Amino acid sequence: MRPKNLEKEQAIRTIALDIIANEGLENLSMQKLAKAANVSPRTIYIKYEDKEDLLIKLFITEVLGAYETAILKGFDEKMDFETGIKKLWHNGFQYLKNNRTHFALILYGKSSPLLNKAYQRENIQQGQFFAPIHRFIQSNVEAGVIRDLPFDAQRALMFSPLLDLMNEYFDHLNRPVQIITDEVIAACCDAVIKGMMK
Amino acid sequence: MRPKNLEKEQAIRTIALDIIANEGLENLSMQKLAKAANVSPRTIYIKYEDKEDLLIKLFITEVLGAYETAILKGFDEKMDFETGIKKLWHNGFQYLKNNRTHFALILYGKSSPLLNKAYQRENIQQGQFFAPIHRFIQSNVEAGVIRDLPFDAQRALMFSPLLDLMNEYFDHLNRPVQIITDEVIAACCDAVIKGMMK
């Protein structure tokens, strides 16, 4: 039996991400992808059931999986709160900065109904993405270090500015600005840390 | 001369937003839109040059214009900082909550290259969207009330959690959760207000 050519599989994924990042998800077609990846359209269908299957696997496995791994590298739930958050931000920034096409698909994960539903399904079935971060926040709430808010609120306060600022980062690549600084991370921490002056 | 039927123009816009919100920007076609809006495809081309023109006008005029108006209603640059931010959050929450289809297109404005570029072009040409908010933050920096950070960082810290939490809001419409609370808004303010304990 002829073995799968993994280079072709990788080319399909990489080039799909390229097209999505540069032309938009709404301009990705199977024929364009096949031509750009130098394979026959049929080859894509050997590896993926259909277009939906390709998009969902790209998003969940290729992108979110790698993002989770990268963001948690060297992170330990038992770290001091500010140290932990700083680590997560720096990991996230490094990863997204070096993987602009992944960043683009992550953004589509928030807008496209297909990808959004896939993310929620995955998050419910497989325990959650980013479970160590969930536990990290939980234990810091219990220790009285940070405010007791719903987890989604904590996550939004602490991490949504990062994704937002990445857009700024990529928009100013020519005249690069230091936009993600320790002071911004500290500001994020201040949002949730208890014992602020009123 | 036969006059334009404004109801048809509004139907096209409303139903385009519906399709984008429910099926995704990637599944909006001119023919599907025409059929759903009960007009001939040609009618859309009387009012819009082509598909790009329709999407950009939908995004910039119909959605961002209305969003800006709604968010600034009753807001005054001279308000006390926390009062001002609270007003903006409540206005934004009310508006997005009642205009889910607009919210969906705003999210696509962050991911779709076409809409993203249109937003930046508009923001540069026409002075900026949300200029009063820019000035509000500026004057609070100058008065020493809040941290001196780049405007984009301030904006990300103070408002990106709102959009993020709206997703949560719409995902739990059946079993509604109070996710946007005064405590969350206060937390956002704490991120940027000066004079925190270290």
Add this chain to the structure above:
DNA sequence: GCTATAAGTAAATGAACATTTACTTATAAT
């Protein structure tokens, strides 16, 4: 009430779409 004119329609255009058919190729196991 005519008439000029832009608004509107139904149907058609050719290109591009997702997916499949019919065939060829590479290789692991015999």
Add this chain to the structure above:
DNA sequence: ATTATAAGTAAATGTTCATTTACTTATAGC
């Protein structure tokens, strides 16, 4: 070396796409 089989290709399928053509309709200004 042969062979069974899944991987791969080129070309075709029928559908849907954005946009246009050829025509009809409503009405403002006379």
